[in-house]
Amino acid sequence: MTPGRPVPPPLARPALPNDAVTDPAADLDTDPGTGLLAAAYGAVSPDGGLAPLTLARRAPKADDVEIAIEFCGLCHSDVHASRGEWGNQKYPLVPGHEIVGTVSRVGSAVTDFTPGDRVGVGCMVDSCRECESCLDGLEQYCENGMTGTYGAKDSRNGDAITQGGYSSAVVVDRRYVVRVPGNLDPAAVAPLLCAGVTTFSPLRHFDVEEGDVVGVVGLGGLGHMAVKLAKAMGAVVKVFTTSEGKVPAALELGADEVILSRDKDAMAAADRTIDLIIDTVAAPHDLNPFFRTLRVDGALFQLGMPSDAMPPVNPGALIRRRIAYAGSLIGGIAETQEMLDFCAEHGVVADIELVRADQLNEAYDRMVAGDVKYRFVLDTSTLQAPAEKADV
Secondary structure, three states, rough: OOOOOOOOOOOOOOOOOOOOOOOOOOOOOOOOOOEEEEEEEOOOOOOOEEEEEEEEEOOOOEEEEEEEEEHHHOOOOHHHHHHHEOOOOOOOOOOOOOOOEEEEOOOOOOOOOOOOOOOOOOOOEEEOOOOHHOOOOHHHHHOOOOEEOOOOOOOHOOOEEOOOOOOOOEEEEEHHOOOOOOOHHHHHHHHHHHHHHHHHHHHOOOOOOOOOOOEEEEEOEEEEHHHHHHHOOOOOEEEEOOHHHHHHHHHHHHOOEEEOOOOOHHHHOOOOEEEEEEEEOOOOOHHHHHHOEEEEEEEEEEEEOOOOOOOOOOHHHOOOOOOOOEOOOOOHHHHHHHHHHHHHHHEEEEEEEEOHHHHHHHHHHHHOOOOOOOOOEEEEEHHHOOOOOOOO
């Protein structure tokens, strides 16, 4: 296990000096064609739930890829955003950043994708392309702020608010589109574009390899992917959970051991046995008992983002074993493609439940209640036909 493994070379072409110039016509085709009306489901207020909407999608510019969406994963962040739980949102808002579909049109400068290709779009659709992070293939850490797939101002397209994948189509710059391997179930690939790369990135950053011991805290959408990916990398996987009911599920996913974190004897037995911990829990919890399970030079990566303050970390626990406490955010475009290729090689996909458009509100309530094993995915073929006039 080697901390700080370099990311793959960036997929995007090097930024040109004028790439950051916001000129709506700068890279339009001479004849870009027309945009389209897309069927969608979204929120029109924080407390109104999700309802049918119609989106106006732009005509593809020279570097754009138009995608007919087949599937879109449901992420818990979609619930927070659509319900206004992460601050003010501009409504209407169409969530969805785990998009899988097929290319329907490409701009004149696009040579890496052709109509009919199965592709994916994850949590971002643009970044500045000029800062050190972007040039290093770490667009998720863009120093000028990445552009989220929904709910963000799109500075290259007139500051329009981006609208996500609970829709029948989307248009995205080719630099932020990845190729979906043909041997994977496209519906089960969708959550890989968020949950998959979010857990893959810290595992790869620490260059997990055969024989390393990886602990996974929590067994939800992120946790189940961490188990699958770490096992595929050859690691011994130990799952920490507060629930005895999750023990069979963890073992079924491939965990080598399940540790009940409320059992003091079980936690004591795990002392100094783990190289790397992936913590996926988004509720406040005490990290200090988990630090004690790490070996010298171990690390704990925090992926869950609790809404309330966490109990204080004891610096002595870190100092005495040279332990690193770190965070990690999704992955860059090149790393997302690497993750998909790795999953294709090892047959790794998410465990999903397909839902219809008219089940989205119920699915949101079930996500909040923890009643999902382990990710919901929207089948966009169940969307209504678009109206004659766009809502947004």
